[in-house]
Amino acid sequence: MELPPKKTYADLGDACATAHALDVVGDRWSLIIARELMLGPRRFGDLQSAVVGITPAVLTDRLRHLADAGVVEQVTLDDLARTRAYRLTPWGSGLEAVMAALGRWAHASAGFPVAGAGMTPDGAIVAMRTMTPPSPQAPRPVELGLELVDVRRPAAGVRRYRLRWRRRSFELVEGTVEAPDATVTGDSTAWTAAVFGMAPLDALEHDGALSVTGDRAALAAVLELYRGVAAELA
Structure with a gap:
């Protein structure tokens, strides 16, 4: 019927x-x-x-x-x-x-974050873009390379992204970086946890979920930006 x-x-x-x-x-x-x-x-x-x-x-x-x-x-x-x-x-x-507004609204939900759920590489980057404050002030120029894979679906391969932060100019897009200050490689869900303060970066590195090469201070500046956002929404 x-x-x-x-x-x-x-x-x-x-x-x-x-x-x-x-x-x-x-x-x-x-x-x-x-x-x-x-x-x-x-x-x-x-x-x-x-x-x-x-x-x-x-x-x-x-x-x-x-x-x-x-x-x-x-x-x-x-x-x-x-x-x-x-x-x-x-x-x-x-x-x-629209999704940025929904994402920020959802952070106040009693059911968030969802235990045991994961993030795709693109989902992790879109979440970062959602939570980036307008024109954030850079404490120093930063250029990061991100090479992320969803360990739940390794056949999907690696996605590469470029983060550039200069004064109040902030760019986070798909692409490669010729000479990054630092590069983060690993699982997209683990990277999301590191960005939004749900797990310490050192612990994720120790577990093999993430790997960092280059200037850790540059990476720390980026993580500090997002942890401040997460704290405001908590």
Whole structure:
């Protein structure tokens, strides 16, 4: 027996813009897909690996819905295989501000943090971007390289990111660093724990979850920034 089409809020007579937003991205998966596209295009297989628990059929359906709504679009990567991938549209990229507000709001939840849960590499970086204060004052110029892997899904490979902090200019994006002050390598969940003060960096290094090379003082300046943010939200 075929189920009747799901009614939208608009079908029910609700003209609120927030209600329309929920029609677009308010299901179980759409914001998580958007999170994994926030830093750049991703292949279907990348999304299948990163969006924990989604089936290929549901992912296909969600991507089609988001494309029809104007949130994502298909692109062809500039590689030898001319791989097809997905990326956020300019309008879809505006979800980062929405997710930042939701993330900060969720920190006050009695159910946060979720015990035993993990973070994908992109999820960890988006969380950092969410919690970065506007125009933070750098105590010193800092340039970090981050090489993160989700140990729950090692086949997904390493993701590389660049953090540059100069005076009040703060940039955290996907990419490599030619001559970083320090480089952090390891598990994305462990890195999130170090950034937001949920576990000491030394202990994570001792356990083999993270490895640090280079100027530890540069890394300490970054960790101090985020620990201050975490303390304010606690």
